[in-house]
Amino acid sequence: MTFYQELQLNQSGSxxxxxxxxxxxxxxxxxxxxxxKILINIAFCTLFITLFCILFGAENSVAGLTxxxxxxxxxxxxxxxxxxxxxxxxxxxxxxxAAGPKISNVLPAGWAFCTNVIFIMLxxxxxxxxxxxxxxxxxxxxxxxxxGYDVSxxxxxxxxAGLFVGAAITAAVFYRNHRKIAYKxxxxxxxxxxxxxxxxxxxxxxxxxxISSVMLIASLLNVPKAMWIGISAxxxxxxxxxxxxxxxxxxxxxxxxxxxxxxxVYWILPEGAVSYMGILGGIALGLSxxxxxxxxxxxxxxxxxxxxxxGLQSAIFLRIFNNIFGSIYAWLFERIFEPVLxxxxxxxxxxxxxxxxxxx
Numbered sequence: 001m002t003f004y005q006e007l008q009l010n011q012s013g014s015x016x017x018x019x020x021x022x023x024x025x026x027x028x029x030x031x032x033x034x035x036x037k038i039l040i041n042i043a044f045c046t047l048f049i050t051l052f053c054i055l056f057g058a059e060n061s062v063a064g065l066t067x068x069x070x071x072x073x074x075x076x077x078x079x080x081x082x083x084x085x086x087x088x089x090x091x092x093x094x095x096x097x098a099a100g101p102k103i104s105n106v107l108p109a110g111w112a113f114c115t116n117v118i119f120i121m122l123x124x125x126x127x128x129x130x131x132x133x134x135x136x137x138x139x140x141x142x143x144x145x146x147x148g149y150d151v152s153x154x155x156x157x158x159x160x161a162g163l164f165v166g167a168a169i170t171a172a173v174f175y176r177n178h179r180k181i182a183y184k185x186x187x188x189x190x191x192x193x194x195x196x197x198x199x200x201x202x203x204x205x206x207x208x209x210x211i212s213s214v215m216l217i218a219s220l221l222n223v224p225k226a227m228w229i230g231i232s233a234x235x236x237x238x239x240x241x242x243x244x245x246x247x248x249x250x251x252x253x254x255x256x257x258x259x260x261x262x263x264x265v266y267w268i269l270p271e272g273a274v275s276y277m278g279i280l281g282g283i284a285l286g287l288s289x290x291x292x293x294x295x296x297x298x299x300x301x302x303x304x305x306x307x308x309x310x311g312l313q314s315a316i317f318l319r320i321f322n323n324i325f326g327s328i329y330a331w332l333f334e335r336i337f338e339p340v341l342x343x344x345x346x347x348x349x350x351x352x353x354x355x356x357x358x359x360x
Contacts, residue, residue, distance in 0.1 A: 062148075064166075067162065069139075070090070071170050075177055077135055079130075081185045081187055082183050083178045087174065089127070090167060091171060092122075094166060100143060100146075101150060103119075109219045112219065117209060121204060121205070123139045127139050129193075148228075207234065210234075210330050223322070228318065235247060241334075245331075247327075248328075252323055252324045254291075255320055258296040258300045259320055266312060
């Protein structure tokens with residue numbers, strides 16, 4: 001494996017590759033390459049978001065993160081359709097990022113629920129056709145972050161400009177990387193393959209309704225940082241039940257441990273160092289291969305952002321509460337939604353069959 005190829009491995013791949021060597025010197029060498037890759041990624045992400053903030057305002061750092069995530073995802077995800085159609089797909093995804101969060105924030109809770117269902121479902125249809133790629137964990141995350149860190153006035157105009165530029169860059173990267181892949185499937189097929197009897201469609205509907213309904217409950221209860229509940233529910237609502245149960249098992253403990261570690265480090269480091277604790281979380285995330293440890297690292301990074309706004313105790317309490325509530329809610333919703341959807345599908349198919357017979 002070349003140096004470049006080794007840099008392309010994910011956390012699990014890098015750790016497995018390092019473990020394949022028995023010579024301690026080889027292990028140290030490739031561990032160094034692994035750490036170098038993490039530092040490069042963190043440096044690139046920091047530089048990218050810093051430059052985005054300079055161009056479009058510090059209050060739009062979340063929009064910069066959205067663009068960064070889009071580039072990283074669509075650099076690898078070919079969407080399963082013709083590359084030229086994928087470019088249109090990406091611009092529509094970014095249009096949803098620009099409009100959806102803002103619309104849902106200005107509407108009453110009930111209408112915001114409907115808006116979220118529609119826009120999240122569109123994101124899943126446009127970008128999550130191949131469920132194995134787990135694109136939803138990036139695109140829905142971006143949607144929820146933009147909703148949770150909303151801006152208005154001139155800052156919103158700059159956000160729109162930043163997202164448009166980001167869409168153009170992401171589309172260019174996507175087309176460059178995937179233009180040589182031949183697909184017969186077109187943009188239209190993404191919607192034609194929507195069917196209630198499909199396991200993929202069932203999961204997409206469940207995810208859209210799970211996130212939107214739990215956000216509705218959080219809104220009605222006036223829970224601060226309600227997007228954390230939505231992100232928690234999204235994170236565990238994966239297509240396969242075994243994977244979902246595994247994630248639920250580690251979601252709450254991971255956030256509790258991450259919050260404890262953050263509390264300890266917060267009091268050890270000098271005052272004012274909280275702004276650098278997010279970088280520590282990013283390094284830890286780069287070293288984490290399992291979902292449990294990734295959850296610990298994400299909690300650490302999220303608290304670094306929330307603590308200056310909410311205070312240490314409130315941020316930790318909300319992080320733990322929102323994640324426990326969101327993961328348990330997603331588990332209960334899945335148990336109810338699946339049988340309800342099965343009955344609804346049967347009724348719709350039966351009525352459609354009767355209608356066709358009557359027309360004949």
